[in-house]
Amino acid sequence: MPQRKRYLFVCLNRRPDGVPKGSCAQRGAEGIYTQLKVALAERGLAKVEARACSASCLDVCWAGPAIAVQPDGYFYGRVTPEDIPEIVDALAADRRVERLVLPPEDFTEATAGPPLPAPPRRAPPEA
Ligand code: FES
Structure with a gap:
Protein backbone atom coordinates (compact mmCIF):
# COMPACT_ATOMS: atom_id res chain seq x y z
CA MET A 1 0.00 0.00 0.00
CA PRO A 2 1.30 3.47 -0.79
CA GLN A 3 1.69 6.09 1.87
CA ARG A 4 -1.51 8.10 2.01
CA LYS A 5 -1.53 11.85 1.71
CA ARG A 6 -3.40 12.12 5.03
CA TYR A 7 -4.18 9.99 8.07
CA LEU A 8 -7.31 10.73 10.06
CA PHE A 9 -6.97 9.53 13.64
CA VAL A 10 -10.42 9.05 15.15
CA CYS A 11 -10.43 8.91 18.95
CA LEU A 12 -12.29 5.80 20.02
CA ASN A 13 -11.49 6.12 23.72
CA ARG A 14 -14.30 4.98 25.99
CA ARG A 15 -14.44 5.83 29.68
CA PRO A 16 -16.71 4.05 32.11
CA ASP A 17 -20.25 5.37 32.38
CA GLY A 18 -20.55 8.05 35.01
CA VAL A 19 -17.09 9.55 34.56
CA PRO A 20 -17.83 13.30 34.25
CA LYS A 21 -15.23 13.89 31.54
CA GLY A 22 -17.03 11.56 29.19
CA SER A 23 -15.31 10.22 26.10
CA CYS A 24 -15.51 10.25 22.34
CA ALA A 25 -16.90 6.70 22.18
CA GLN A 26 -19.72 7.73 24.51
CA ARG A 27 -20.53 10.52 22.05
CA GLY A 28 -20.72 8.22 19.04
CA ALA A 29 -17.12 8.03 17.77
CA GLU A 30 -17.25 4.32 16.93
CA GLY A 31 -20.03 4.86 14.40
CA ILE A 32 -18.27 7.93 13.02
CA TYR A 33 -15.06 5.93 12.52
CA THR A 34 -16.88 3.17 10.65
CA GLN A 35 -18.84 5.66 8.56
CA LEU A 36 -15.63 7.54 7.67
CA LYS A 37 -13.85 4.35 6.57
CA VAL A 38 -16.78 3.34 4.37
CA ALA A 39 -17.14 6.83 2.88
CA LEU A 40 -13.42 7.04 2.03
CA ALA A 41 -13.56 3.65 0.34
CA GLU A 42 -16.72 4.49 -1.59
CA ARG A 43 -15.16 7.70 -2.90
CA GLY A 44 -12.00 5.88 -3.97
CA LEU A 45 -9.88 7.90 -1.55
CA ALA A 46 -8.86 5.17 0.88
CA LYS A 47 -5.95 3.72 -1.09
CA VAL A 48 -4.12 6.95 -1.93
CA GLU A 49 -5.66 10.05 -0.39
CA ALA A 50 -6.63 9.33 3.19
CA ARG A 51 -6.81 6.54 5.72
CA ALA A 52 -9.04 6.53 8.78
CA CYS A 53 -7.23 5.09 11.80
CA SER A 54 -8.46 4.33 15.28
CA ALA A 55 -6.78 6.27 18.05
CA SER A 56 -6.86 6.44 21.80
CA CYS A 57 -7.52 9.68 23.66
CA LEU A 58 -6.34 12.79 21.80
CA ASP A 59 -6.72 14.90 24.96
CA VAL A 60 -9.54 17.08 23.69
CA CYS A 61 -12.25 14.95 25.30
CA TRP A 62 -14.53 17.94 25.97
CA ALA A 63 -14.59 18.67 22.22
CA GLY A 64 -15.12 15.13 21.00
CA PRO A 65 -15.79 13.18 18.98
CA ALA A 66 -12.37 14.26 17.78
CA ILE A 67 -10.35 13.49 14.66
CA ALA A 68 -6.69 14.49 14.25
CA VAL A 69 -5.74 15.08 10.62
CA GLN A 70 -2.08 14.43 9.92
CA PHE A 107 -7.44 22.51 23.36
CA THR A 108 -7.86 23.61 26.96
CA GLU A 109 -10.92 22.40 28.86
CA ALA A 110 -11.31 25.66 30.79
CA THR A 111 -11.64 27.74 27.63
CA ALA A 112 -13.32 25.23 25.33
CA GLY A 113 -16.77 25.60 23.89
CA PRO A 114 -19.60 23.41 25.12
CA PRO A 115 -19.38 19.65 24.54
CA LEU A 116 -21.82 17.71 22.45
CA PRO A 117 -24.35 15.87 24.57
CA ALA A 118 -23.90 12.14 24.83
CA PRO A 119 -26.33 10.32 22.56
CA PRO A 120 -29.29 8.83 24.40
CA ARG A 121 -28.75 5.36 25.75
CA ARG A 122 -30.81 2.67 24.10
CA ALA A 123 -33.29 0.98 26.32
CA PRO A 124 -32.65 -2.71 26.93
CA PRO A 125 -34.84 -5.03 24.86
CA GLU A 126 -38.10 -5.97 26.48
CA ALA A 127 -38.34 -9.51 27.75
S1 FES B 1 -11.79 10.69 24.83
FE1 FES B 1 -11.54 11.39 22.78
S2 FES B 1 -10.11 12.98 22.97
FE2 FES B 1 -10.19 12.12 24.95
Missing part, protein backbone atom coordinates in the same frame (compact mmCIF):
# COMPACT_ATOMS: atom_id res chain seq x y z
CA PRO A 71 0.33 15.55 8.63
CA ASP A 72 -1.71 18.76 8.31
CA GLY A 73 -1.86 19.12 12.08
CA TYR A 74 -5.42 20.23 12.64
CA PHE A 75 -8.21 18.58 14.64
CA TYR A 76 -11.88 18.22 13.84
CA GLY A 77 -14.10 18.34 16.90
CA ARG A 78 -17.72 17.75 17.88
CA VAL A 79 -18.03 15.59 14.78
CA THR A 80 -21.41 14.00 14.14
CA PRO A 81 -22.39 11.34 11.60
CA GLU A 82 -23.99 14.06 9.49
CA ASP A 83 -20.57 15.72 9.09
CA ILE A 84 -18.84 12.76 7.45
CA PRO A 85 -19.93 13.42 3.84
CA GLU A 86 -18.71 17.02 4.13
CA ILE A 87 -15.39 15.88 5.61
CA VAL A 88 -14.88 13.41 2.76
CA ASP A 89 -15.89 15.99 0.14
CA ALA A 90 -13.33 18.38 1.61
CA LEU A 91 -10.59 15.74 1.52
CA ALA A 92 -11.38 15.06 -2.14
CA ALA A 93 -11.09 18.80 -2.85
CA ASP A 94 -7.88 19.16 -0.81
CA ARG A 95 -9.44 21.53 1.69
CA ARG A 96 -10.82 21.30 5.23
CA VAL A 97 -14.21 21.85 6.85
CA GLU A 98 -13.48 25.06 8.70
CA ARG A 99 -16.56 24.99 10.92
CA LEU A 100 -15.33 21.71 12.46
CA VAL A 101 -11.67 22.67 12.94
CA LEU A 102 -10.91 23.15 16.63
CA PRO A 103 -9.62 26.61 17.48
CA PRO A 104 -6.75 26.98 19.97
CA GLU A 105 -9.12 27.62 22.91
CA ASP A 106 -10.72 24.20 22.43
